[in-house]
Amino acid sequence: MDRRGHILFVDAFDSFANNIVGLLEKSLHVQVTVVRIDDEDVAGDLNTVLKSFDAVVVGPGPGHPSIPTDVGLINKLWALQNADILPILGICLGFQSLALAHGADVTRLERPRHGIVSKVSHNGSDIFENLGDLHATQYHSLRVDISKDCHIDCSSPSVYWQPTEACPSLRPLAWDVNDDVNGPILMALQHTEKPFWGVQFHPESICTSKEGARMIQNWWRLANAWSFSERRNEARIQFLGITLNDTNSSHGLDTTKNCTHPVSHLAQELQSIIGTREPLLRWAKHPAERVSPVDLCEVLGMHRDEIVMLDSQGHKSGRFSILGIVIPGKTMKLTYNAWNRTLRYGFRISEEFVMNLDSIDQVWPILQEALDLHDPSRQQGRSHTSNESGGAYRTGLDCSIAGSRPLECPFWGGFMGYISYEAGLESIQVELHESCAYSRVPDLNFAFIHRSIVIDHATNQIYVQSLLPDDWTWILDVGMAIDGLISRLKLNSTRVSQPLTSITKEAFERSAAEHAGLETRLRLARIEKPDESQYRAKVLDCQKALSAGDSYELCLTDETEIRIPRLDYKPLNPWSLYKKLRRKNPAPFGSFLRLSNAVVVGSSPERFLNWDRSGHCEFRPIKGTVKKSAEMTKEQAHKILNSSKEQAENLMIVDLIRHDLSGVIGAANCTVSKLMVIEEYETVYQLVSVIEGQLPSDTSDYDSPRGLDVLKASLPPGSMTGAPKKRSCELLRDIEQRPRGIYSGVLGYMDIGGGGDFSVVIRSAVHGPTCSADRSADDTWFIGAGGAVTIQSTDEAEFLEMEVKAMSALTTFQPERE
Structure with missing residues (x-):
C-alpha cells in the first residue's frame, strides 16, 4: 500500500x-x-x-x-x-x-x-x-x-x-x-x-x-x-x-478515448484513399539552395489553388517551410463551428458528412485517430505494393523506400490548418458571445495532407513526400521542377549581383504587373481602424476588473477592417498580398492559407507550441513589445522591456503556460529554459520566454498523453487571454463583444509521425466568406491586434501598442508611393 x-x-x-x-x-x-x-x-x-x-x-x-x-x-x-x-x-x-x-x-x-x-x-x-x-x-x-x-x-x-x-x-x-x-x-x-x-x-x-x-x-x-x-x-x-x-479535471484525457462512431467513420473514409495496405511514406530529397517556398509554389502553379503554406520567410529564427497540397477529390477537409457545434468532413463539398456534436472534445479523437492510421512507424520494412497498378518499376521504388523515413524532416503528412480563438473558448467551457452566430469562418479548419513539400533552409534540402499509392510520378515530376528552378536561379545569380526571386524575364514581368495591379486595388481601399476613445475606455474597463480581483492580466484586442472594391467582379489576389507582407515584415512563422473559404495571410513572430516525435514540447510566449524607430535605440528598448510592467506581463503568462503544460505531463517534466529574453525582429523588439516539457516516450500506450493533449489543454493561447484564463476570457468576451475568429487562434500542423507545430495567429490579415451574394460587393479583410492590460498600464499607451502591432500587417494594405 x-x-x-x-x-x-x-x-x-x-x-x-x-x-x-x-x-x-x-x-x-x-x-x-x-x-x-x-x-x-x-x-x-x-x-x-x-x-x-x-x-x-x-x-x-x-x-x-x-x-x-x-x-x-x-x-x-x-x-x-x-x-x-x-x-x-x-x-x-x-x-x-x-x-x-x-x-x-x-x-x-x-x-x-x-x-x-x-x-x-x-x-x-x-x-x-x-x-x-x-x-x-x-x-x-x-x-x-x-x-x-x-x-x-x-x-x-x-x-x-x-x-x-x-x-x-x-x-x-x-x-x-x-x-x-x-x-x-x-x-x-x-x-x-x-x-x-x-x-x-x-x-x-x-x-x-x-x-x-x-x-x-x-x-x-x-x-x-x-x-x-x-x-x-x-x-x-x-x-x-x-x-x-x-488530475485537474479540465485536463483529463477521457474524451480522447470516446466517441467511437465519428472516429471510425472518418478513419474509414481516409482508409479508402490508401486502401488496405500498411501506410507507406514515399519521398525524395533534393538540394534547395536559394529556393523559397514562394518560388516553388509559383513554379508548380499551387498559388492559385487551396493550399496551406507555413513559411519561415527567410528569418534567422526560422528553419523549415512546409507546403501542404490540397488535391481536389482526394484531400479530406474537416471544419467545425463552435457556435452550433457542427462538424463537417469529406473529400468534396457535395459529399460532405455533417454531424452535430455535444462539444469540441469529440473532435480531438477524430484527429488523433486519423494520424495514428497513417503513422509510418507501423511499416514492417516490407513492400505491400503487389496489388497496386503501375508495374514492376513502381513496386521497385516502393521496395527501395519501405522502412526508410526522413527523420530530420518534421512533417511527413497529416493535418494542416488552424484552430480559432472561439474554438479555444469552447474547450475551457466559456460561452461564446452572441455575435459568433453570424460568423461564417470555420472555427476548426484542417486538411489531411497526403502530398507535402518541406524545405530545410538550414541544410538546403527539399523533401518531396506522398502518402498516396502510385504517386511516384508526382514525386519525380516535382523533383524535375525543383531541379529546373535551381538551375534558373543559378543562371540568374551569375547575371546580377543579387539572385532574382522571379525565374525568367517573362515571370519577372508577370510579377511586376501583378504587383502593379495589387497597388492599384489598394489605393481604393477604405480602412476603418478602432476608435481611440472606445479602445481606451475598454482598457479602463479591464483595469476595473483587475482592481476587483477578477483577473491578473487581460489581453484586450480589437480589429481593423479593410474594404477593397472588386474590379470586374474579381476579388483582391491574396497571394500578391502575401508576397508583399512577406517582403515588408518577415517573421519565422509566416503563413498563407486558402482553405474551405477562409484565407490567412500571416507573418507571426510567435510560436505557440511545438512538439517533436520524441515528445519534447516547447512554448515560446511573447509578452512585451517595443516598436523600432530612428529614435528608439536598442538600449532604450531593453530598458523599457526590463521595466516592472513588461516583466510582470511576461511572468504571468509563463506561470499560466507552466500550469497548462503541467496539467498534461506533470510539473516534474516542465522547465523554463529562457525567462524574459529580449529578441529583435524586423519592426519591433519583444520579450520572449521558453517553456519546455517532455511527453512519455512510449507512444504505443494510447492512454499516455500525446502532443494533441497538450495542444487542446493549452487553448486558447495564454498570451492572448490573461490569467486566470477562464475568468479572463469571460471578461474579455463581455468587453470586446465580438468574435476574434482566426486571430488569436493557432495555425500549424499535426504530423502523422507524432510531432506538431503551431504559431499564434497575430500580425496577420484574415479574409472569409461574406453573407452577401452580390459578386460586386467589397472584399473585406480583418487585422486583429491588442495587448496585455495590467494594473500598471495606461489607456493611452495600450492604444498606441495596439496600433503598433496592427501596423505590422496593415502596412501591406497601404499603397506604395508611385
Whole structure:
C-alpha cells in the first residue's frame, strides 16, 4: 500500500493550480488529488471525503472571498469542528478566505500587485523557521486587514507578529513592507488554535525563490506534527464512497478515448484513399539552395489553388517551410463551428458528412485517430505494393523506400490548418458571445495532407513526400521542377549581383504587373481602424476588473477592417498580398492559407507550441513589445522591456503556460529554459520566454498523453487571454463583444509521425466568406491586434501598442508611393 501523504487540493478555477500541485508533489513527495470548488459531490459529503486525506491546500482564484460562487465549498473547510478538523494551507484566495472567516476584512489594494516579485519580511518562526531571504511573486488585488480600523504602526514589531483585538485567533507570520503606495501588506498568518495557515504570495511561481518550497516543507512538517499529536493518523480511513480524479479535471484525457462512431467513420473514409495496405511514406530529397517556398509554389502553379503554406520567410529564427497540397477529390477537409457545434468532413463539398456534436472534445479523437492510421512507424520494412497498378518499376521504388523515413524532416503528412480563438473558448467551457452566430469562418479548419513539400533552409534540402499509392510520378515530376528552378536561379545569380526571386524575364514581368495591379486595388481601399476613445475606455474597463480581483492580466484586442472594391467582379489576389507582407515584415512563422473559404495571410513572430516525435514540447510566449524607430535605440528598448510592467506581463503568462503544460505531463517534466529574453525582429523588439516539457516516450500506450493533449489543454493561447484564463476570457468576451475568429487562434500542423507545430495567429490579415451574394460587393479583410492590460498600464499607451502591432500587417494594405 502507498504510504505517502495524501493532500486534497481545492482549485478555485485558477490558471496556476497545476504549478502548486507540482510543487507539493516535488517538495513533499505526496499524492495530490484535485477537486474544484463547485464539486457538488464533495461539498455534499465533505466530512467523509476529508477522512481520506492528511491535509488540504486551498488554491488561488479570481474574485472575492465574500462572494459564494467565487469560493464554493471553501467556506465549509473553515467551519470544520472537532474530529473533522485537519491541517489546511490557503494560498492567495485561500488565504483571504481563511482570514475573512475569522474576523478580518478583505479590501481592495490601492494599487494591485500582479506579477510583482518582492521580498517577504518574516520573523523566522513557524512555517518560516530557518528560512533566509524570501522573494515571492504576488498576484492579488485584495489585502487582508486584521487590524480593521486600528492604525498599523510600521515601526512597531509587536503589531506585526501578535494577534489583534479585532482578530484574536489570527497571528501574523509575514509582511511585505516594500510598497510605498499600499503600505505594509499582510503576507502570511496562522490560526492560533486550529491547524490553519495562509499565505498571500505564490510559492509556486517561477520567480519565487527556493525559500518558497522550503516554506511548504515547513508547513508539511508542522501539519504532520499536529496530526500526530491529535492521533488523527490513526483515525484516517481509506475513502471509497466518491471517486476523485488525481488530475485537474479540465485536463483529463477521457474524451480522447470516446466517441467511437465519428472516429471510425472518418478513419474509414481516409482508409479508402490508401486502401488496405500498411501506410507507406514515399519521398525524395533534393538540394534547395536559394529556393523559397514562394518560388516553388509559383513554379508548380499551387498559388492559385487551396493550399496551406507555413513559411519561415527567410528569418534567422526560422528553419523549415512546409507546403501542404490540397488535391481536389482526394484531400479530406474537416471544419467545425463552435457556435452550433457542427462538424463537417469529406473529400468534396457535395459529399460532405455533417454531424452535430455535444462539444469540441469529440473532435480531438477524430484527429488523433486519423494520424495514428497513417503513422509510418507501423511499416514492417516490407513492400505491400503487389496489388497496386503501375508495374514492376513502381513496386521497385516502393521496395527501395519501405522502412526508410526522413527523420530530420518534421512533417511527413497529416493535418494542416488552424484552430480559432472561439474554438479555444469552447474547450475551457466559456460561452461564446452572441455575435459568433453570424460568423461564417470555420472555427476548426484542417486538411489531411497526403502530398507535402518541406524545405530545410538550414541544410538546403527539399523533401518531396506522398502518402498516396502510385504517386511516384508526382514525386519525380516535382523533383524535375525543383531541379529546373535551381538551375534558373543559378543562371540568374551569375547575371546580377543579387539572385532574382522571379525565374525568367517573362515571370519577372508577370510579377511586376501583378504587383502593379495589387497597388492599384489598394489605393481604393477604405480602412476603418478602432476608435481611440472606445479602445481606451475598454482598457479602463479591464483595469476595473483587475482592481476587483477578477483577473491578473487581460489581453484586450480589437480589429481593423479593410474594404477593397472588386474590379470586374474579381476579388483582391491574396497571394500578391502575401508576397508583399512577406517582403515588408518577415517573421519565422509566416503563413498563407486558402482553405474551405477562409484565407490567412500571416507573418507571426510567435510560436505557440511545438512538439517533436520524441515528445519534447516547447512554448515560446511573447509578452512585451517595443516598436523600432530612428529614435528608439536598442538600449532604450531593453530598458523599457526590463521595466516592472513588461516583466510582470511576461511572468504571468509563463506561470499560466507552466500550469497548462503541467496539467498534461506533470510539473516534474516542465522547465523554463529562457525567462524574459529580449529578441529583435524586423519592426519591433519583444520579450520572449521558453517553456519546455517532455511527453512519455512510449507512444504505443494510447492512454499516455500525446502532443494533441497538450495542444487542446493549452487553448486558447495564454498570451492572448490573461490569467486566470477562464475568468479572463469571460471578461474579455463581455468587453470586446465580438468574435476574434482566426486571430488569436493557432495555425500549424499535426504530423502523422507524432510531432506538431503551431504559431499564434497575430500580425496577420484574415479574409472569409461574406453573407452577401452580390459578386460586386467589397472584399473585406480583418487585422486583429491588442495587448496585455495590467494594473500598471495606461489607456493611452495600450492604444498606441495596439496600433503598433496592427501596423505590422496593415502596412501591406497601404499603397506604395508611385
